[in-house]
Amino acid sequence: MAEECKELRTKHLDQSTVPWNLKVQFRQILDQWKKDDVNFVETRAAKHVLEFIRKHSCVTITASSGVGKTATLRHVVLKMIGDGYDALLVTNPHEIVQFFNPNQKTLFVIDNFCGTYYINQSDLNNWEPVMRRVEVIIQNKLTKIIVACRLQVFKDERFESLSIFKHRVCNLLSDDLCLSQTEKQSIAELYLETKSSEIIQYCDLYNCFPLLCKLYHDNSELNITDFFRNPYSVYEAEMEQLIKKKALHKILCLGVMCHVQ
Known part of the structure; x- marks a missing residue:
């Protein structure tokens, strides 16, 4: 038993x-x-x-x-x-x-x-x-x-x-775990390919650099230099245009993107 x-x-x-x-x-x-x-x-x-x-x-x-x-x-x-x-x-x-x-x-x-x-x-x-x-x-x-x-x-x-x-x-922001320059370069090349060399000088401006690379990859019609120098101003301009066109669903998407930092 x-x-x-x-x-x-x-x-x-x-x-x-x-x-x-x-x-x-x-x-x-x-x-x-x-x-x-x-x-x-x-x-x-x-x-x-x-x-x-x-x-x-x-x-x-x-x-x-x-x-x-x-x-x-x-x-x-x-x-x-x-x-x-x-x-x-x-x-x-x-x-x-x-x-x-x-x-x-x-x-x-x-x-x-x-x-x-x-x-x-x-x-x-x-x-x-x-x-x-x-x-x-x-x-x-x-x-x-x-x-x-x-x-x-x-x-x-x-x-x-x-x-x-x-x-x-x-x-992931600590000195021993934050992204190295080599890692940032690899991320930029992955998402931006040949355009990566145009923005690598701006890779230290924002902690959210990986997300910026992905966002630009998903919306590559933007001016790449302007976007990586000041992504918020670019999206603000985009939102103003969308408001004029009353494109509510796109406005909501951009509103979420503006919370990257």
């Missing part, structure tokens, strides 16, 4: 804790990440984050908007999948508790952790009642958490209550 109970318990623990429909959604999202990762320039920051999450149970990636937090997060997650981890894309701590499997190598992934442009009090409230349980969960050597968090959110004094996300931090 004891052996039978043990066998049943083992079978139960080996079952997936994630509903099949969610696993299908995760797989679809991760497949898109793989396609996008073809255009990822592997940076020293990405290598450092990967090394960090391999060593530790919980890692926070932080920087201002447009620096490459999300791209770095996704690249590292794909590498961890190659290491045998099951990547679960969650939005709140209750899902970590619900999907935890002590027998499965699991990497819980959260982007825009605790807010986008400012800290989200509702997100903080979700973490408070289960923080201790999450702390216990990541003591399991097979379980890890990686999050990407905007710098203004991370620096908010209320973030101090999320102690486990303050210990192992990779700031």
Whole structure:
């Protein structure tokens, strides 16, 4: 009887804790990440984050908007999948508790952790009642958490209550992790090809240089020099023209782009 109970318990623990429909959604999202990762320039920051999450149970990636937090997060997650981890894309701590499997190598992934442009009090409230349980969960050597968090959110004094996300931090703007000139050149060549030489002198004007390269690649009719010298004035001019034409949907898109810094 004891052996039978043990066998049943083992079978139960080996079952997936994630509903099949969610696993299908995760797989679809991760497949898109793989396609996008073809255009990822592997940076020293990405290598450092990967090394960090391999060593530790919980890692926070932080920087201002447009620096490459999300791209770095996704690249590292794909590498961890190659290491045998099951990547679960969650939005709140209750899902970590619900999907935890002590027998499965699991990497819980959260982007825009605790807010986008400012800290989200509702997100903080979700973490408070289960923080201790999450702390216990990541003591399991097979379980890890990686999050990407905007710098203004991370620096908010209320973030101090999320102690486990303050210990192992990779700031992509720090001196040892920020983009090198060689990395910026590679990013410019990837998105701008032969035009990269025209703007490389402006690569240090804004921290969001990777995003600017992508935005110009998606809207290459703009004057490249004007855009990289002052992207905000270019988009302001574009918005004025769109307002005259009453192109509301394009105005909304440009409004989002103007938040790159």
